[in-house]
Amino acid sequence: MKIGLNATCLNERSSGAKQRFVGIYGELVKRLPEVEFVVYEPVNCRVGSWFNGAPNVSVRSTPLPSEGRTRKFLGGLGYWPTALSKEKLDLFEGFNQPLVKAPTGRTLLTIHDVRRIHSDCSGWERMVYKGALARDLRVADHVITVSHAMKDEILGFFPGISISVIYNGLEASEFNAITDADLQATCEKYDLPQEFLLAVGHFEERKNYLRLIDAMAQLRARDSACNLVIVGNDSGEGKAMAERVRLKKLSGRVKILSGLSDLEVRCAYKLCSLFVFPSSYEGFGIPILEAMAAGCPMVLSDIAVFREITQGRGVYFPHNDTDAMASAIDKVLASSSERKLHIKYGYERVQEFNFKNLAGQLADLYKGLSS
Secondary structure (H helix, E strand, O other): OEEEEEOOOOOOOOOHHHHHHHHHHHHHHHHOOOOEEEEEEOOOOOHHHHHOOOOOEEEEEOOOOOOOHHHHHHHHHHHHHHHHHOOOOOEEEEOOOOOOOOOOOEEEEEEOOOHHHOOOOOHHHHHHHHHHHHHHHHHOOEEEEOOHHHHHHHHHHOOOOOEEEOOOOOOOHHHHOOOHHHHHHHHHHHOOOOOOEEEEOOEOHHHOHHHHHHHHHHHHHOOOOOOEEEEOOEOOOHHHHHHHHHHOOOOOOEEEEOOOOHHHHHHHHHHOOEEEEOOOOOOOOHHHHHHHHHOOOEEEEOOHHHHHHOOOOOEEEOOOOHHHHHHHHHHHHOOHHHHHHHHHHHHHHHHHHOHHHHHHHHHHHHHHHHO
16 A cells, blocks of 8 residues: 655644644554555655654655745645656545645545634635635545544534544653753743743634633732743734733733743643643644643633543633633632542543554554555
């Protein structure tokens, strides 16, 4: 069997898509040594090197950039027809849109979320994206998505498509390798408070950080002494977050950090008292797995995918209710027994998201689709 992977959307920047690709597909090529994998990498990132010289992986360097939809689309018009006609692939999986259809075998599309259909985009953007997504779903022979909540959402818009769920995963053992020296170095480098709440994710509207900052103001009004650390990279909301901190006079209580290494982020999880995930929309929620692996109790916005990942065993709040968010934080901080239950459950639950198991599920799916 010959399988092509269109990884031209990936680069060195940390993301859920990159973590999924490295973790699941790295295990997949080891699980299926008899399969030839052809990895198409962008011009600005050596994606093929992530497979550590696996003998059943060959790399095709493309002229396509990892970012810039228009440049990628126009460049692909001249590249893909010739490139794919040479390979005679049995399966070809794409991880970005617009989907490229292979001339042979079956074409798969992995979808992490469909957030551009929702209200945080303009009406014109939503209409264009929905039309493009409908086209891709017609072209794809099968769709893979990252949660049952996401599957239900896609089927709600586009009933009847062929779709499977393969969760995102985590290498939980990376959290066990953290040393006291690592923790101390991270704490000192970023001047972290002795006790703090932690939120992790890029600074964008759907992450709901403005309401989280408002909740911190409410907690201060209730005489809570808790601090907040938000870790991520700016995707358009950073300026508004800094301004909200200033307006609420929380500069001594809220710290916004960017540019941390993967190890430093893991250390932040280990050091925090409570993890808070206030998002209004997610396709999955890898930070939940990270918090579980680090032994963090957590409070989460009450969206379907968060209940799915935690099997309804968390503490939740409506994402648009600042008072409820503050109360949920207060509740968990005040109860050591509740925190212990969350930690114990998290250590057990996160084992179900290991990359070997997920790669096995994907291998079974590939075999079924190619038979």
